[in-house]
Amino acid sequence: MIIFLEANWGQFFGRFHALVVHLPIGFIILAVIFECLAWKKKIDLKLAISYALLIGALFGVIAVVLGLMLASDGGYNIDTLNLHKWTGISTTIVAFLLFFLSKKKETILWAKKTYPVMMALVVILLSIAGHYGGNLTHGSNYLFEHAPASIRAMAGIKPVRERITILDSALVYEDVIHVIFEKKCNVCHNNDKAKGGLLLVDSESILKGGENGKVVIAGNASKSELYRRITLDPNHKEFMPTEGRTPLTNEETLLIKWWINEGLAFDKKIVELNLTDRIKGYLQEVGIGLKRTFIGSLNLPEVDENILDSIKAEGFKIKPIVNKSTLLEVKYSAYNKTPLNQDKMDILLSAKENIIWADFSRLPMHENFISTIGQLENLTELRVNNSEITDKGVKQLTQLTHLEYLNVYGNPISDVSVESLQKLSKLKKLYLWKTNISEEGILKIKDSLPQINIITGE
Numbered sequence: 002m003i004i005f006l007e008a009n010w011g012q013f014f015g016r017f018h019a020l021v022v023h024l025p026i027g028f029i030i031l032a033v034i035f036e037c038l039a040w041k042k043k044i045d046l047k048l049a050i051s052y053a054l055l056i057g058a059l060f061g062v063i064a065v066v067l068g069l070m071l072a073s074d075g076g077y078n079i080d081t082l083n084l085h086k087w088t089g090i091s092t093t094i095v096a097f098l099l100f101f102l103s104k105k106k107e108t109i110l111w112a113k114k115t116y117p118v119m120m121a122l123v124v125i126l127l128s129i130a131g132h133y134g135g136n137l138t139h140g141s142n143y144l145f146e147h148a149p150a151s152i153r154a155m156a157g158i159k160p161v162r163e164r165i166t167i168l169d170s171a172l173v174y175e176d177v178i179h180v181i182f183e184k185k186c187n188v189c190h191n192n193d194k195a196k197g198g199l200l201l202v203d204s205e206s207i208l209k210g211g212e213n214g215k216v217v218i219a220g221n222a223s224k225s226e227l228y229r230r231i232t233l234d235p236n237h238k239e240f241m242p243t244e245g246r247t248p249l250t251n252e253e254t255l256l257i258k259w260w261i262n263e264g265l266a267f268d269k270k271i272v273e274l275n276l277t278d279r280i281k282g283y284l285q286e287v288g289i290g291l292k293r294t295f296i297g298s299l300n301l302p303e304v305d306e307n308i309l310d311s312i313k314a315e316g317f318k319i320k321p322i323v324n325k326s327t328l329l330e331v332k333y334s335a336y337n338k339t340p341l342n343q344d345k346m347d348i349l350l351s352a353k354e355n356i357i358w359a360d361f362s363r364l365p366m367h368e369n370f371i372s373t374i375g376q377l378e379n380l381t382e383l384r385v386n387n388s389e390i391t392d393k394g395v396k397q398l399t400q401l402t403h404l405e406y407l408n409v410y411g412n413p414i415s416d417v418s419v420e421s422l423q424k425l426s427k428l429k430k431l432y433l434w435k436t437n438i439s440e441e442g443i444l445k446i447k448d449s450l451p452q453i454n455i456i457t458g459e
């Protein structure tokens with residue numbers, strides 16, 4: 002009994018509406034196509050047409066019933082819903098009529114006369130029902146959303162405002178927040194489908210809130226329902242977006258938090274708000290402000306061939322990261338016959354600015370070796386997994402401020418290293434699998450480096 006009460010049967014069956022509704026469409030269109038063929042090629046398809054119409058009409062009934070269940074869920078624009086509902090029901094009725102007429106039109110004159118009219122009518126009804134169904138699922142405008150400006154104008158849709166992506170002139174709501182809502186939330190919170198009674202389409206609707214009242218409180222993200230919903234555990238039933246839709250990225254979430262805390266500006270420019278370097282970084286992630294990669298900004302002279310040769314002579318593999326680049330990657334294979342020693346390490350310093358990727362995985366890394374690595378000032382990627390590195394070793398890496406990728410998995414490092422890792426402010430990817438760093442330590446790192454992706458093997 003409780004199961005029956007708890008389950009939302011309307012919603013459960015309703016979801017099948019979107020699936021089943023394609024069957025009547027398919028069969029009715031098939032009947033229309035057969036009718037055209039029969040007429041053009043003068044072939045006899047009467048039986049096939051009758052069957053297609055009957056099957057189409059029967060599936061139509063199922064689609065209507067499921068549709069009514071889905072609608073009972075609420076949250077849809079009532080006008081759009083009514084148009085969709087009644088054209089959908091009419092389509093089904095006309096399909097039944099057509100089935101009977103197709104049987105009688107040989108013998109009864111009025112049946113023969115009304116048949117083509119009804120055929121045309123069913124096509125029109127089907128198109129209207131389908132169109133509004135699309136609006137209910139995807140929001141009005143969905144058909145012309147990506148249309149060129151001229152076609153949008155013809156369809157009577159207001160021209161899209163060109164998004165400004167230059168930091169100095171972009172607007173915080175129009176160019177940042179609205180773009181995020183449109184991308185991640187508004188399939189369900191738009192003018193045709195306001196789930197939870199909430200629309201996130203403009204300042205008015207956002208400030209108005211949903212069926213449970215206000216969802217944002219100016220200056221206080223942590224008291225704002227909207228912020229709570231996007232920061233819940235993704236498995237929580239109140240987490241937004243629901244239904245497994247793509248969640249917000251860390252940067253998007255933090256930008257929304259910033260926007261609420263800065264007082265919910267709708268007309269202000271980004272630069273009128275309190276703008277830290279960190280926020281600038283998040284803005285770059287969503288396409289505002291030029292993203293100049295560190296590597297792209299390096300303008301280094303080529304390394305002398307003789308220097309490269311001498312490095313290779315020591316057993317290193319060293320080569321440009323891409324053809325003809327002045328940026329180099331270096332590796333010392335764990336299978337190399339002669340073990341790594343300090344003299345070998347030192348020779349790397351002759352190309353120290355140009356080395357941006359280094360791989361010393363599976364080699365016992367003496368503390369002094371690491372101090373040499375610490376001098377490769379432009380390093381962005383470093384692999385030192387299974388290299389017997391200790392907390393002291395990790396400390397030597399803190400000068401590598403451009404490091405974006407660090408693999409230290411399989412090393413005996415502990416929470417002592419957390420502080421050192423927190424200093425690597427550019428880190429995006431960190432492999433900590435098989436280390437002694439605790440969950441607490443990992444949380445600390447995540448807290449100070451929100452952009453980071455930590456791989457722990459779990």
Ligand code: HEC
Pocket residue numbers: 182185186187188189190196197198199210211212213214216226227230231238239241242243244246249
């Ligand atoms: C797949 C559909 C869907 C998407 C996408 C979606 N929501 Fe929702 N949202 C719902 C439904 C359904 C409800 C009502 C049920 C509930 O309150 O959990 C709701 C309710 C809400 C509420 C509570 C409104 C109130 O007054 O109770 C907020 C706030 C909200 N959504 C914010 C968001 C935000 C922000 C996003 C984008 C990150 C988003 N939603 C994306 C379906 C969706």
